[in-house]
Amino acid sequence: MGGAARALRLGWGRWALPGRLRRALPPGGRTILARLTGAGHEAVVVGGAVRDLLLGLVPQDWDLATSARRADLQALFPEGRAVGAARETGTLLIPGDGTTYEITPYRAGSLEGDLARRDFTIDAMAATPEGRLIDPLGGRRDLAAGVVRACGRPEDRLAEDPLRMLRAVRLAAQFDLELDPALARAIAALAPRLQAVAPERIGAEFGRLLVTDRPAWGMQRLRELGLLDQFAPELLEMVGVEQNRYHAFPVWEHSLMALALVPPVLHLRLAALLHDVAKPRCLSVDADGERHFYGHEAVGAELADRLLRRLRFDNATREKAVHLVRRHMDLHLDGPVTDAALRRMVRRIGVEHLDDLVQLRRADRLASGKREGDLGPDTMAILDGIRRVLAEDAALKVTDLAVDGHDVMAAFGRGPGPYVGQVLEALLEEVLDRPELNRREALLRRLQEMADGGWKG
Numbered sequence: 415m416g417g418a419a420r421a422l423r424l425g426w427g428r429w430a431l432p433g434r435l436r437r438a439l440p441p442g443g444r445t446i447l448a449r450l451t452g453a454g455h456e457a458v459v460v461g462g463a464v465r466d467l468l469l470g471l472v473p474q475d476w477d478l479a480t481s482a483r484r485a486d487l488q489a490l491f492p493e494g495r496a497v498g499a500a501r502e503t504g505t506l507l508i509p510g511d512g513t514t515y516e517i518t519p520y521r522a523g524s525l526e527g528d529l530a531r532r533d534f535t536i537d538a539m540a541a542t543p544e545g546r547l548i549d550p551l552g553g554r555r556d557l558a559a560g561v562v563r564a565c566g567r568p569e570d571r572l573a574e575d576p577l578r579m580l581r582a583v584r585l586a587a588q589f590d591l592e593l594d595p596a597l598a599r600a601i602a603a604l605a606p607r608l609q610a611v612a613p614e615r616i617g618a619e620f621g622r623l624l625v626t627d628r629p630a631w632g633m634q635r636l637r638e639l640g641l642l643d644q645f646a647p648e649l650l651e652m653v654g655v656e657q658n659r660y661h662a663f664p665v666w667e668h669s670l671m672a673l674a675l676v677p678p679v680l681h682l683r684l685a686a687l688l689h690d691v692a693k694p695r696c697l698s699v700d701a702d703g704e705r706h707f708y709g710h711e712a713v714g715a716e717l718a719d720r721l722l723r724r725l726r727f728d729n730a731t732r733e734k735a736v737h738l739v740r741r742h743m744d745l746h747l748d749g750p751v752t753d754a755a756l757r758r759m760v761r762r763i764g765v766e767h768l769d770d771l772v773q774l775r776r777a778d779r780l781a782s783g784k785r786e787g788d789l790g791p792d793t794m795a796i797l798d799g800i801r802r803v804l805a806e807d808a809a810l811k812v813t814d815l816a817v818d819g820h821d822v823m824a825a826f827g828r829g830p831g832p833y834v835g836q837v838l839e840a841l842l843e844e845v846l847d848r849p850e851l852n853r854r855e856a857l858l859r860r861l862q863e864m865a866d867g868g869w870k871g
Contacts, residue, residue, distance in 0.1 A: 430470075431468065431545045434545075435545040436545065438467060442510025443478070443510070443513070446478060447543045453486070456525065457480045458479055458480075458542055459476065459540065460477050460528070460541075461477045461532070461537045462475060462477070463477060463541075464539040465536050465539065465557065465589075468539075468547075468554060476513060476515050476516070478516065479518050479520055479525065479540065480519060480520065481520055482519060483519055484504035484519055487504065488506070494506030494507060505517065505518040525548065529565070530565055530566065533581065533582075534565060534582065534585065535552055535564070537553070537585075538565050539554065551565055557589075560590065562592070563597060564582075564597050568596055568600035569603075573607070575611075576608050577611045577615050577616065577619060579605065579639070580619045583623060583635045584623040584632065587626040587632035588622075588628075590627070601641070602639045606644060609644050613724055613725050613726050614725070616645050620645070624680060624687065625678040625680055627678070629673050629678075630674040633687070637650065651691075651694040652664075652694060653665075654666070655694045655697065657693070658705040659784075660782060661783065661784060662783030663781070663783050665690050668781050668782065669690055669781075670687075671780070672686040672687075672774075672778050675780055676773050676774060679770075680735075681738070682738070682770055684718070684722065684727075684735035685739055689742045690707075690710065691714045691718060692707075692714035692716075692717050693707045693714075696708060696713055711740055711741070715740035718739045719732065719736045722736065734767070734770070737764070741763050741771060742771070742774055744759065745772070745796055751799055753802075753803050754846055756796070756799045757849075759796070759800070760804065765810065775789065776789055808845075808846075809842060809845045809846070811842070812835070815842060815845065815852060816854040816856075817838075819834045821861060822834045822837045822861060827865070840869075841861070845857075
């Protein structure tokens with residue numbers, strides 16, 4: 415959202431907020447507020463939900479604050495539960511209409527004291543059940559000005575939770591804001607404290623940054639403020655590394671451009687950011703000065719896997735991103751474009767990863783700064799061939815074969831063992847060359863031949 419659009423939305427937020435709150439707050443949230451106020455307690459919507467409403471967005475999370483104490487909340491909402499850090503704050507998590515509401519007693523005993531203890535002014539606003547804005551720290555003004563500003567002294571807020579340094583950059587990237595200069599100076603000074611934060615919290619916030627509309631800007635700010643060095647120093651190896659005649663930009667700039675060019679899907683954004691992460695370690699230079707990065711995709715996959723494990727990314731996201739890094743050079747054939755070669759390519763890449771790999775290849779090519787069009791003619795020819803072989807419904811993986819492990823054990827007269835998978839892989843290699851062999855009778859005969867011939871693999 416650009417500055418002009420943001421200012422336009424905020425310019426009439428004073429009149430629009432009640433209507434926006436009424437339309438956006440699900441029935442479950444209205445019921446919770448009504449139950450609290452009906453029992454004589456103050457209750458307000460706070461934080462990011464108010465910010466989103468002012469920006470004309472639909473809140474994804476609903477946080478509520480109240481003058482009720484912990485015991486009052488537990489009595490009013492016996493269905494609520496407190497987990498993790500919520501036990502310390504007295505926060506109750508209450509499910510309703512597909513949404514989980516967080517209700518927290520006022521910190522510092524009052525709403526004003528509660529808002530003053532929050533991290534940034536744009537998240538230190540509240541809305542009453544009627545939609546009246548409560549904004550003692552000028553969060554709406556800062557939103558209109560396009561600034562992320564700390565509540566009070568930035569050093570104090572950041573010291574309370576160093577993850578706020580990373581969160582400040584993420585919020586700025588997400589909402590097209592800039593960091594207040596005092597906040598930026600404090601982040602740069604306190605950056606080493608980020609190392610004390612649990613890696614899974616860093617990974618979660620880092621992932622949120624990558625799927626914003628300005629991931630490249632966010633990555634650059636993480637680097638400039640010294641934050642990237644605290645949790646992903648291997649990424650900084652890309653800075654200043656020149657490439658070869660096929661690229662107009664150094665590795666770091668190229669990677670950020672590719673990051674911005676893929677859709678905002680986390681595993682795709684991670685793959686784009688990390689696809690060339692190993693180039694600095696794989697650099698070699700010929701006698702004539704030509705630069706090469708042999709094997710950088712395999713080494714890069716190892717580096718990406720270690721980084722994403724360290725930051726506790728979920729297995730599915732990590733495995734997809736690492737696979738794409740490993741295979742980002744694979745939409746290419748050195749030899750003839752035969753159907754057998756195409757089937758082996760699809761088997762290596764995985765049908766389920768093809769669309770993602772095409773997205774990554776487009777971004778990689780465009781970010782080179784040297785090539786016209788998003789895909790070259792050779793890649794287009796390969797994709798046409800892949801579509802053709804996929805339409806033939808040929809066997810591309812072991813589970814596509816007309817026989818299975820039970821058939822292997824029966825033919826060999828042996829029980830389970832590693833040989834079963836090895837035999838099936840050998841059969842698949844034959845079927846990739848000759849798809850017509852993938853008939854049960856033919857493969858059973860071939861299995862018997864392998865068993866009678868003393869197949870050793």
